[in-house]
Amino acid sequence: MRHFNRLRLILISLMGLLGIALAFLPFVMQMTEAAVDRTSRHDMAWNGINGRSEYQELRHVLMTYALNPTTDGQQAAELAYEIFVSRLNTWRAGVFGAFVEASPARRAIVGWIAESIHKIEADIAHLDDDRALTRILAELDRIDADVEQLARDSYTTNTEEIAANTIVLRKLQIVQQSLIIGLIGSGFVLVVLLLLQNRLLGRAHNAEKVISAENAFLAAHDILTGLPNRNSLHTALAKACRIFDAGRPPAVLIIDLDGFKPINDVLGHKAGDQLLVSVAKRLEKVVDQSSGNLACRFGGDEFVVLLQGAGSVDAVLATAHTLLQVLREPHRVDQHKVSIDATIGIAFRDQPNIDPNELIHRADIALYAAKAKGKGMILVFEPEMATGIEARQKLEADLAEADPWAEFEPHYQPLVDITSGEILGVEALARWNHPTRGMVLPGEFIPAAESSGRIVEIGRIMIEKACRDAMRFPKPIAVSVNLSTVQMIRMDVPALVADVLAKTKLPPSRLKLEITESVMIHDAKGTRALVGKLQTMGVTVSLDDFGTGYSSLSYLRRFGFDELKIDRSFVGDLDHDRQSMAIVQTIIALARNLDIKVIAEGIETEEQAKMVVAAGCAHGQGYLFGRPLPFDKVLNVLGSMPIARAA
Numbered sequence: 001m002r003h004f005n006r007l008r009l010i011l012i013s014l015m016g017l018l019g020i021a022l023a024f025l026p027f028v029m030q031m032t033e034a035a036v037d038r039t040s041r042h043d044m045a046w047n048g049i050n051g052r053s054e055y056q057e058l059r060h061v062l063m064t065y066a067l068n069p070t071t072d073g074q075q076a077a078e079l080a081y082e083i084f085v086s087r088l089n090t091w092r093a094g095v096f097g098a099f100v101e102a103s104p105a106r107r108a109i110v111g112w113i114a115e116s117i118h119k120i121e122a123d124i125a126h127l128d129d130d131r132a133l134t135r136i137l138a139e140l141d142r143i144d145a146d147v148e149q150l151a152r153d154s155y156t157t158n159t160e161e162i163a164a165n166t167i168v169l170r171k172l173q174i175v176q177q178s179l180i181i182g183l184i185g186s187g188f189v190l191v192v193l194l195l196l197q198n199r200l201l202g203r204a205h206n207a208e209k210v211i212s213a214e215n216a217f218l219a220a221h222d223i224l225t226g227l228p229n230r231n232s233l234h235t236a237l238a239k240a241c242r243i244f245d246a247g248r249p250p251a252v253l254i255i256d257l258d259g260f261k262p263i264n265d266v267l268g269h270k271a272g273d274q275l276l277v278s279v280a281k282r283l284e285k286v287v288d289q290s291s292g293n294l295a296c297r298f299g300g301d302e303f304v305v306l307l308q309g310a311g312s313v314d315a316v317l318a319t320a321h322t323l324l325q326v327l328r329e330p331h332r333v334d335q336h337k338v339s340i341d342a343t344i345g346i347a348f349r350d351q352p353n354i355d356p357n358e359l360i361h362r363a364d365i366a367l368y369a370a371k372a373k374g375k376g377m378i379l380v381f382e383p384e385m386a387t388g389i390e391a392r393q394k395l396e397a398d399l400a401e402a403d404p405w406a407e408f409e410p411h412y413q414p415l416v417d418i419t420s421g422e423i424l425g426v427e428a429l430a431r432w433n434h435p436t437r438g439m440v441l442p443g444e445f446i447p448a449a450e451s452s453g454r455i456v457e458i459g460r461i462m463i464e465k466a467c468r469d470a471m472r473f474p475k476p477i478a479v480s481v482n483l484s485t486v487q488m489i490r491m492d493v494p495a496l497v498a499d500v501l502a503k504t505k506l507p508p509s510r511l512k513l514e515i516t517e518s519v520m521i522h523d524a525k526g527t528r529a530l531v532g533k534l535q536t537m538g539v540t541v542s543l544d545d546f547g548t549g550y551s552s553l554s555y556l557r558r559f560g561f562d563e564l565k566i567d568r569s570f571v572g573d574l575d576h577d578r579q580s581m582a583i584v585q586t587i588i589a590l591a592r593n594l595d596i597k598v599i600a601e602g603i604e605t606e607e608q609a610k611m612v613v614a615a616g617c618a619h620g621q622g623y624l625f626g627r628p629l630p631f632d633k634v635l636n637v638l639g640s641m642p643i644a645r646a647a
């Protein structure tokens with residue numbers, strides 16, 4: 001642009017100069033013409049010299065008459081006199097007149113000549129009179145030198161003028177030539193500059209094209225991930241909803257990343273951004289955009305996939321599962337390996353009256369319902385879900401109003417030695433005694449408490465109440481309390497634990513903290529330090545729900561957990577899924593090698609208990625051994641159960 005402006009300035013200046021030169025040229029030419037004209041004019045010298053000749057002719061005719069007076073001589077003298085008189089008139093007019101007037105001496109000379117000529121006017125007609133002839137010749141003698149002088153003068157002046165004009169002409173010629181050369185040169189430069197400008201204009205035009213293409217891209221795409229944005233989605237949805245095909249309705253999948261916020265909080269926004277980019281790339285790989293399908297970023301950690309002519313519910317569910325699978329593969333983010341889960345809500349445009357907004361709304365409701373069920377869920381919209389959402393919104397509002405100390409309390413579920421039936425300890429599980437709804441389970445309120453941040457307060461109350469209750473247990477067994485990722489990020493857990501232990505006087509060895517596999521585990525340093533601090537205090541740290549989500553066996557050693565709890569989903573599958581048995585066996589064998597205790601969660605049947613034991617795990621927890629109970633009721637159970645030595 002700067003080049004362009006400079007060039008434009010040069011062009012304007014050059015054209016201005018050209019204009020001046022062109023305007024000046026006619027003036028120079030006119031001057032030249034005038035000078036040429038002046039140079040070629042010899043009339044002044046000619047006038048003077050001719051006058052002298054005519055004067056001499058007059059004298060000659062008179063002298064001839066004096067020697068031989070004839071009538072012809074008389075006539076010739078009169079004619080010569082007339083000629084000289086008319087010459088005298090030309091000497092007083094025009095260019096010669098001006099030449100005469102320019103000098104007082106010349107004016108006097110012409111005056112004298114005219115005077116003498118006038119004097120002889122009467123005598124010229126009477127030449128036969130000797131006295132008249134003598135007077136005439138005497139008068140002519142008087143002006144002889146004057147005529148000679150004037151003729152010479154006119155000649156000299158004329159010659160000088162011509163010489164001066166020739167110099168002027170030469171100068172004008174140089175100016176004219178310079179102007180012409182300048183004009184030709186400027187014309188050439190002008191052409192070059194115009195070509196250059198044309199090229200610059202071409203370039204500017206191309207650049208403009210690129211910029212407008214970029215602007216169009218930015219208007220339709222998300223800057224961070226490069227995926228199509230909300231606008232593009234709305235356009236694509238509007239197109240998809242133009243015709244209704246009941247056999248192949250379009251489907252919208254809203255994908256919400258689980259645990260994205262903690263990654264952002266723990267690893268920083270840069271890492272968060274990198275993770276979003278990585279997620280976007282994977283979505284693009286799965287979604288075949290060439291067939292009109294679209295993967296777009298909806299905002300924050302929400303992505304939307306539009307499947308045109310999606311086909312059966314099963315086919316869409318299969319795509320959703322593939323998406324989850326692909327997203328669950330660890331992502332490389334800022335030297336960290338980060339795993340993330342996602343929840344998906346799906347809606348089909350299975351009725352013609354569903355417009356694009358309604359379709360997204362439905363998928364959103366399905367997502368909300370899926371989230372309420374837990375992370376990693378996929379749900380297809382059903383009309384009843386809308387009421388579920390209202391209930392969840394009500395729950396969130398109630399949670400904000402709740403008095404946590406009064407309304408939240410732990411229920412206790414025994415952890416047992418499966419073979420002996422002896423009690424090892426209890427796990428404190430939070431229960432919300434809702435003023436109108438009665439008891440609400442953690443699966444329902446923990447996600448809401450985590451997203452609102454109320455979990456920090458609830459978690460603190462849980463640790464304090466659990467430790468206080470444990471001091472009143474009939475047996476000195478351990479109590480396990482669950483820790484939320486949000487608590488780990490937002491509060492100083494070791495300080496809280498130290499404070500509670502000091503307040504309740506519970507020996508640290510009787511407190512276990514259960515950390516669910518989560519993004520925290522990827523924050524290697526932070527998690528290792530937290531586990532280490534708690535262990536130094538004498539508190540046991542367990543890795544909860546092992547096998548779900550993103551845990552890998554290497555975490556066990558890296559983070560130094562004392563204990564791991566095999567997730568109940570494996571235990572539930574043990575009696576009908578061989579793979580689950582293999583996984584459980586592998587986990588147990590490895591944990592034993594690492595000297596880590598293992599507890600199997602969710603044992604409901606004798607069969608499962610047997611299989612867990614057969615797989616090498618002696619400790620378990622589940623409805624088979626006891627459901628979570630409030631403090632006063634668990635006291636009876638504890639009183640009746642033998643205490644295990646291992647506890």
Ligand code: C2E
Pocket residue numbers: 413428429430441442443446459462481482483484485514516544545568601602603604621622623624628
């Ligand atoms: P968790 O820590 O894995 O707790 C075990 C869950 O499995 C409990 O569900 C328990 O009632 C259930 N359970 C135990 N045995 C069986 C069984 O045989 N079959 C089946 N189907 N379920 C069984 P609950 O109490 O609903 O808690 C759910 C989850 O909520 C807990 O899973 C834990 O992650 C979280 N949670 C509970 N209390 C707290 C808390 O105070 N703080 C935090 N941050 N999370 C909590």
Ligand code: MG
Pocket residue numbers: 427482514544
């Ligand atoms: Mg637990």
Ligand code: MG
Pocket residue numbers: 544545565567568601
């Ligand atoms: Mg668990």
